Amino acid sequence: MAGFLIVDDHPMIRAALETALLRAYPDRPVLHASDIASAEGILAREAALDLVLFDLNIPGADGFTGLIRLRNAFPRVPILVVTGHDDPPYRREARAAGAAGFVSKADDTATMLNAIAAVLAGDGHWPEDDAPPAAADEGIGSALASLTPQQLRVLELLGEGLLNKQIAHELDIVESTVKAHVSAILRKLNVHSRTQAVLLAQKLNFKQLG
Known part of the structure; x- marks a missing residue:
């Protein structure tokens, strides 16, 4: 089933993201998960999902472990990180760990939808001031992802x-x-x-x- 999965433990955030997604993609269903185990279960059942919108800090996964777990188990589905932690170290680590893009929860709806469209097109989305990961960071991310x-x-x-x-x-x-x-x-x-x-x-x- 084509569609989206929102992984966030805050109901208001999930509702806001769902509203934006349904306006832009009215024919695609939007699924919800509030913890990493629920996300894994949904992805196991719905292998054809187009995109995961993922908050890094959710129950059952500290820091980047949830991102890495999903990337390892479901490598075909791109993951767009949607988080309140909008500092360069978080963005670099998310990129090295395999995220397809990164947006802040403080971004406006237009920025969010542009990021989603870019990831769906296979281009990725990263803030303009973000350089690619340093070789050392990229190596660590790849090693952890293995x-x-x-x-x-x-x-x-x-x-x-x-x-x-x-x-x-x-x-x-x-x-x-x-x-x-x-x-x-x-x-x-x-x-x-x-x-x-x-x-x-x-x-x-x-x-x-x-």
Whole structure:
């Protein structure tokens, strides 16, 4: 089913976006999700959606983890980040993590619709003052995007300071599986220690961005 998915935990934001979308694209349905799990469920059922409008800070996903999870699981569907965090570090990280465009919730409706049209056309949409990601940022984004959903979750928990045994309990898996995930994470991120992996994990959280 062609159409749009709005992923935002604020009902008023979802309603405003839906109104704008239906005026511009009256023949395309608009679906809603208020958390990352609901978004994943909808995308699994509706594989032909045209676009996801995604707030980075939603329940079930801290920082950029939700964006990366959706990009990994549903690479065909472009994601337009729609957020209140309109600082260059957020935009650069979103771009490196695979977003197709970025708009602020403070932007007017015309800007929002222009961004949607650009992403639907395959052109992407980024503020004019944004340069492409630096090579290092792009490499980090690509490396993080290569992680499986389970590896990404393990990396999140490493960033929270959990030990292998605690991670195993949190994810309901055996400790040897956690060790295997950690080894794979270190290899994919091209780092040699848990500490280095944790430093990269911190890039997934808004609080760590300058």
